[in-house]
Amino acid sequence: MRILIAPDKFAGTMSAAEAADAIADGWRRVRPDDTVTTLPLADGGPGxxxxxxxxxxxxxxxxxxxxxxxxxxxxxxxxxxxxxxxxxxxxxxxxxxxxxxxxxxxxxxxxxxxxxxxxxxxxxxxxxxxxxxxxxxxxxxxxxxxxxxxxxxxxxxxxxxxxxxxxxxxxxxxxxxxxxxxxxxxxxxxxxxxxxxxxxxxxxxxxxxxxxxxxxxxxxxxxxxxxxxxxxxxxxxxxxxxxxxxxxxxxxxxxxxxxxxxxxARLTCEAVGLDAEIAAADLVITGEGSFDAQSLRGKLAAEVASGAAAHATPCLVLAGRSEVDSHPDLAGVHAVVDLVGSPEAAMRAPVEGLTALAEEVAKDWHE
Structure with a gap:
């Protein structure tokens, strides 16, 4: 499979590039034959x-x-x-x-x-x-x-x-x-x-x-x-x-x-050529530190999910924590907090937690 990993920063813990690398590392440990492309994104804030x-x-x-x-x-x-x-x-x-x-x-x-x-x-x-x-x-x-x-x-x-x-x-x-x-x-x-x-x-x-x-x-x-x-x-x-x-x-x-x-979010996505990257992918993974109702109102994760939906490409969200269980444009929402047990544990080792979450999602993902 061709996997596009396009997250925002995880505020206070990881830059978008660090988050993208953590997700890619976890995914490759389980599915080494997949082609993984990282595309860090930003919404105008730090990064x-x-x-x-x-x-x-x-x-x-x-x-x-x-x-x-x-x-x-x-x-x-x-x-x-x-x-x-x-x-x-x-x-x-x-x-x-x-x-x-x-x-x-x-x-x-x-x-x-x-x-x-x-x-x-x-x-x-x-x-x-x-x-x-x-x-x-x-x-x-x-x-x-x-x-x-x-x-x-x-x-x-x-x-x-x-x-x-x-x-x-x-x-x-x-x-x-x-x-x-x-x-x-x-x-x-x-x-x-x-x-x-x-x-x-x-x-x-x-x-x-x-x-x-x-x-x-x-x-x-x-x-x-x-x-x-x-x-x-x-x-x-x-x-x-x-x-x-x-x-x-x-x-x-x-x-x-x-x-x-x-x-x-839209300006950045256009500048980095997100649409073309989505068109070439079989699965899109985005993410951010906290995925909640505000995330679905034009923020970066929603922009990525919308772009994926336009190409009928499944899209997953991997977040530090999530208050959203599902959305029509998403194939799944997964949170580090749910894996490691608490926000404190997620904050103590953010890279390790996100990498482990990506591993678990890769194990469960079926083409």
């Missing part, structure tokens, strides 16, 4: 640039000196493929760059991402695709906008410092973003608006360190800033657009810059 670098042979990796979410110097890579630049927001403002005690979206900033975007623009890119996900920020992209040339002022005319916690003091946005007419695409599968119970703050703030009174405070700050920014830059209503709340409101900032949102 986005690595996946595209693997899939686009003509692309060139660029390294930029920038800053992490609390202002420490870091180096970050982005990808240049012709006139298109592919950037991962988490490279500069990712949650993984901070220790747990450093996570506080009242002070974290997307300024470092703005420096990467500026580098891509100034180096001649005409299309900039930014994968949104895994961010430690909740500043509605204000830091990024500042790095691109806009100035946020308070009522005294002083420039605001960075961080989501000061945005309620913004009374004016002046200047013009130095974007040279570049086309911006926000690659994300998050469809949240900027504000409200399903917005950037209340939906994603807690995982970034915002708790208790910090949540209504940040929500008020983002609401105030959005009103000022829409009036100064436009378009009015950008904060309510699907995806405006992605990555702490970075989606909103890209809408202010005239950008648009595209599905990160």
């Amino acid at each position: 986005f640039v690595d996946v595209l670098d693997h899939a686009l042979p003509g692309a060139v990796r660029r390294t930029v000196k920038t800053f992490d979410p609390i202002g420490r110097p870091v180096e970050a890579d982005y990808l240049r493929d012709g006139v298109t630049a592919y950037i991962e927001s988490a490279a500069a403002c990712g949650l993984h760059l901070l220790a747990p005690e450093e996570r506080d979206p009242r002070r974290t900033t997307s300024y470092g991402l703005g420096l990467i975007v500026a580098h891509a623009v100034e180096s001649g890119a005409r299309r900039v695709v930014v994968g949104l996900g895994g961010s430690a920020t909740n500043d509605a992209g204000a830091g990024m906008l500042t790095a691109l040339g806009l100035t946020l002022l308070d009522s005294t005319g002083a420039a605001l410092p960075n961080g989501g916690g000061v945005l309620s003091a913004c009374t004016a946005v002046e200047g013009e973003a130095r974007t040279r007419g570049v086309e911006f695409i926000a690659a994300t599968d998050v469809d949240s608006p900027l504000l409200g119970p399903h917005g950037a703050t209340y939906m994603f703030g807690p995982q970034k360190g915002a708790t208790g009174n910090a949540l209504p405070f940040l929500e008020m700050s983002l609401s105030s800033f959005a009103e000022v920014a829409e009036r100064a830059v436009g378009p009015v209503g950008a904060s309510a657009l699907p995806g405006a709340g992605a990555a702490g409101g970075l989606g909103f900032a890209f809408f202010l810059l005239g950008g648009r949102r595209e599905s990160g």
Whole structure:
């Protein structure tokens, strides 16, 4: 058989490439005569640039000196493929760059991402695709906008410092973003608006360190800033657009810059030629750390499963844990937790657990 293994990352434990290799190793132990192809994927979050670098042979990796979410110097890579630049927001403002005690979206900033975007623009890119996900920020992209040339002022005319916690003091946005007419695409599968119970703050703030009174405070700050920014830059209503709340409101900032949102999963799948790989396979295996109802709403596993169904090719999901037993586009759903007995055991040895799960599935699979 020809097996295509095309997983997403297993957040917090394995990159997409590591997960693909673990599944392939387990499968080959049982079925060594099968032809196994690995195709790591991403939805715009961490791993986005690595996946595209693997899939686009003509692309060139660029390294930029920038800053992490609390202002420490870091180096970050982005990808240049012709006139298109592919950037991962988490490279500069990712949650993984901070220790747990450093996570506080009242002070974290997307300024470092703005420096990467500026580098891509100034180096001649005409299309900039930014994968949104895994961010430690909740500043509605204000830091990024500042790095691109806009100035946020308070009522005294002083420039605001960075961080989501000061945005309620913004009374004016002046200047013009130095974007040279570049086309911006926000690659994300998050469809949240900027504000409200399903917005950037209340939906994603807690995982970034915002708790208790910090949540209504940040929500008020983002609401105030959005009103000022829409009036100064436009378009009015950008904060309510699907995806405006992605990555702490970075989606909103890209809408202010005239950008648009595209599905990160679909964009990646098209870039790596997933459809052709599925057409050549007899079985497709995808996976992610947690497979749940959200996974079926346009996320990467659902994108792979849908593509497989279009070719009448069976598709399996191998996940760390699963809350979904079945789906019309899937031939089966299997979870490491069910094999090893507990989430703790699965987290202690993620690669070994996923490899063992692939072995068990291979034993049971019949052509």
